[in-house]
Amino acid sequence: MSTLFVAAGGGGDALGVLLARRVLEPEMDDGDVFVSTCAWERLRIDPVPGPRSRGDFIGLRLVDGVRAEISTTTDTLPPGRSVLPRLAGDVDARLFLHDLADGAVGLAEQLQHLARALGADSLTVVDVGGDVVARGDEPGLLSPLADSLTLAAALRSGLPVRLAVVGPGVDGELPAEQVIAILGGLGGTQVGTLGTADVDRVGDSLGWHPTEATTLAAAAARGLRGAVEMRRGQTPVPVSEASATVWRLDAVVTYDFPLAEALINTRSLGSAETIIRGITTVDELDYERRRARERREIPSRTVTAADIANASLARGASHITTRRLLEATSGDVPSYETARFDGLGLWALEALARG
Incomplete structure (x- = not known):
């Protein structure tokens, strides 16, 4: 069975796919690896809050008549920026862009089109850290929107869907034990552990890519143990043997994922955001809007x-x-x-x- 990998949250998860590729699909040749991702960069890279759409890019290659494939000559329209073109030039895989603008309904159609054009007969949604399994009331939850919307679209696509979690807990949201417990309760299993060879395959990209979660999973594979200070200055995130493990759920059922289930009929990013805001206490788009205002209004501090x-x-x-x-x-x-x-x-x- 050939699969289209779908990065749940953006470029960091796309790199996570490539880090865990050997564990997830050991028989797959590098050139046959297809990864679809959205473009949602941190504000230091892209000053515009929220994810970019396909229409924000120039130079996307056609895939069965639709502009979707990212190459080194792909670029973003100002003032947006993306690291995805650089990543496309670094890795031995094909990267594709999907967007969240039309909610789960529109994204499902994009994934259907990509899978059909590439000859893939299933989708494997990959989330680094595992907050995609959140119920919505977890105190550490920071960014449920993109992950849950992507999973909702995959489930709506009508294609067989698997869910993979790389490095439980490394995103600094749900603790590793909670992610593993939820996955285990749903029938998920640990399918392998990342090793130094996996890190070496994408080491050049990890040296410059801004992803935190995938970096922690890679560091765990290279033997790091301790606790890491991450974005927003939250409680330091433990790095343990579990941080290098890869888990997979082969039977993904919509009602097992309440956030994705709530989003499955959305037709715009705005409606998805409204639903998430009503279920959880966090909204990463609101956070980015606030941070963007602060960057304009608050003088920088001298902190070494x-x-x-x-x-x-x-x-x-x-x-x-x-x-x-x-x-x-x-x-x-x-x-x-x-x-x-x-x-x-x-x-x-x-x-x-x-x-």
Whole structure:
């Protein structure tokens, strides 16, 4: 059975697919790997809150008459930006763009078209961290919209759907034990563990890509153990053996995923956002809108990497992501490599604290 991989939340999950590809589909040749993703970048990369649509890109290649495939010559219309064209040039797989503008109904049609054009007879939705299994009332939940909308569209497509979770808990939302318990209760199984060879295959991309969750899964595969300070300065995220595991649910039933079920008939991103806002206490689009206003209105502070490192150490963290470091210091990333963990976007706090 050939499959179209669908990144649940965006470019970080797309890189997560490629990190876990050997575990998920060990018999698949690299050139046969198809990954569809939305473009939703952090504000430091794309100053416009929310995901981009296909119409925000130029240079997408035609797939059966529809502009959908990302290449190194693909670009975004100003003021938007995306790292996806660079990723397309780094990896030995084909990357495709889908968008969330027309809700689950429109996205389901996009996935149907892509699968048919590529000869794929199933969809494998991949989420790094596992917040896609959230019920909606979890206190650590930060970004349910894209994941749940993507899963809803996959289920609406009429194609067989599998769900894969790479690195339970590494997104800093639901704890690993909770993700694993939910997956196990639904019949999911651990299908493998990431190894250093998996990281080596995408190591160049992990060196520059802003993803935090996929970086933590890769770091766990390379032996990192500890706790990592991540976006928004939440409680440091534990990195353990479980952080390098890959889980899969082969029978995905709509009613087992209440957030996706609530979104399955949506026809716009706005209506999906309204529904999520009514079910949960978080809305990542509202958060981005607020942060975008703050970036314009609040003067930048002078905070050094050493300042952040000492504060993070006091909170029990051992490492910090590049994204969090940039977020907290307004761009003060150390130029030296001695603090960096194995070429990834992680920094040892004790080394940073010494300056």
